[in-house]
Amino acid sequence: MIELLRQYWPNFLYSDGFNTSGLAITLWLLVVSIVAGFVLAVPLAIARASRNPWLSRPVWVYTYVFRGTPLYVQLLLIYTGIYSLHFVHYNAVLGDFFRSAMNCTLLAFALNECAYATEIFAGAIRETSYGEIEAAQAYGMSKTKVYTRIILPSALRRALPSYSNEVILMLHATTLAFTATVPDILKVARDANSATYMTFQAYGIAAALYASIVFALIWAFRRVETRVLAYLKPQGH
């Protein structure tokens, strides 16, 4: 184990000598897919929770398909499938984009994360207390104001526990990146296993790394929850 660690610790953490690899890549994948997913999910969630079927139905189809199929299949589709299509391959912009393994992986992860986040946020928006919305409308607030001042802040707060769970699941999902040749922690573990045949140690180190990230995430989210959901805490006297 020590031997393995000594030889492979740079690979696991940031670089294998030629490319970035390991923890650095995993964190990059996580952050980009979470942020991109979040940014897209807020407007989509508003559409999903809307009473207008022309808005909510298309979004429903999107979330249904992306939550109903495995991320692995989505990744295969975007990485191998789309690039093999003639019009993508020979188009300058699209071809360049899909040629890069990292881009394909980020796109697949972001779309998947966005689908789950959209459903979580839509559920939270629907649970907004009707009295608050009525009061806002009584005050003469425009629709945009109602959303940005009243609905979204409280919905995002309510969504925090489910959303933090989703972020952790997204971290678990980043382990698929190696199938698209992106060198994340699991890929380094497989390389180490290939070279030294110390299966348990190689994957054990990877497991330990992932566990540390999860605990860090849980700690961070708990801190945010204490602040943001402070109003739910039992009030002492």
Place this chain on the structure above:
Amino acid sequence: MDFQGFGPLLLAGTWETIKLAVLSLGAAFLLGLAGAAAKLSPNRALSRIGTMYTTLIRAVPDLVLMLLLFYSIQIWLNDATDMMGMDQIDIDPFVAGVITLGFIYGAYFTETFRGAFLAVPRGQIEAGFAYGMSSARVFTRILFPQMMRFALPGIGNNWQVLVKATALVSIIGLADVVKAAQDAGKATQSFFFFTLVTGAIYLAITTVSNLALHRLEKRYSTGVRRAAL
């Protein structure tokens, strides 16, 4: 829709996937009940083990656990049988897949059942004991039927996640529907088409499961008054 002769292979792969998912569900269900019982037990040691179990699964990604367990299970079993002087017992990839998925999703079910057990009003359990019912009777007649109602949404959720996780077993070599589609796509050069077909198959499984779960929820909720909104 022309499958170019790969129809039977895809069908066989789909059947493997469904078998794997259902058997893993069974294993995870039983493990979940055991885990929830452990976590809720007054015995400190048991509840600690339960917590460590769920924390481990939450902290380590399924794919890493699958790869870890896939070889390790066989090696440990070999060591065990060698120690006992027995002939080597072989675990084929399918059984390894079931054990691994069952182990991982047992933790998810532990959380679901723990919440469901806690949701059953204590008064009913106490009344059962007051009537002189044995622990087993209380469980089967009072606790379990009512707990199922609370657990169903969670079970449904976990089932959906489990079905999608079966796609990962192709990475450890099991011949499931994803592998079948890859073989087909590679041989016929229409990779995009066959991957879409795989997605459609999973979507079909998801849809059927949704409908079945909806029916089950309706059945277990008979007699519960819903507020008229």
Place this chain on the structure above:
Amino acid sequence: MKKLALCVALALAAGGAYAKDWSTIRFGTDASYAPFESKATDGKLVGFDIDLGNEICKRLNAKCVWVEQDFDGMIPGLKAKKFDGALSALTITPQREQQIAFTTKLYNTPTRLVAKQGSPLQPTVAALQGKSVGVEQGSIQETYAKENWAPKGVNVIPYQNQDQVYLDLQSGRLDAALQDEVQANLGFLKTPRGTGFAFAGPQIPTGAAAIGLRKEDADLKAKIDKTIADMIKDGTYKKIESKYFDFDVYGG
């Protein structure tokens, strides 16, 4: 949990325990390497290695069981006793010989680079500078490329199996692919998916392949070695070989 494991173990013991009298031999193989081992449309395993393995089993009066395994998991799988022999175009290398034993040679495994037809690429650092070369994870080609090319600025990308290398070569993500020459010729260039591709540069001699065995199974090694020698002597090897190759793949 323990009870469940015990029940499962007992159930499996009733089902399939393999004795050491070698009445059943399990071979592990990675079926992404035509013509040595690949999958037919009906899902059956076919190829030169498959035929050799079946013939060996026949001569040893044993039942042949084929276990599919990704190439980079071949040696861990062998050590975990998932199968008894690794028959998958496994080249003999000093590194591998530290972990497992090998039978006598089955055939040569020269390496060659494949790229788009008319490409000026050569298997040298100068020509491949800055280009992407695909290799199969766990193969000697991966070791070769990582040792000789990667440190000097060539982008070496390992894949889970050879098919994925070809997929990305076809799609244009890779500039070249490095693998066994015979496999590339018959399993890719001479097939429809290999149109528009050709060998780039000369062959790199990289040893020979044999069946990988666990070090403690010396009796199995003795049996298989003798069987291979018999097959070569009485012409069966040549007969099987001619089904797949029109040249001498055994080499000197």
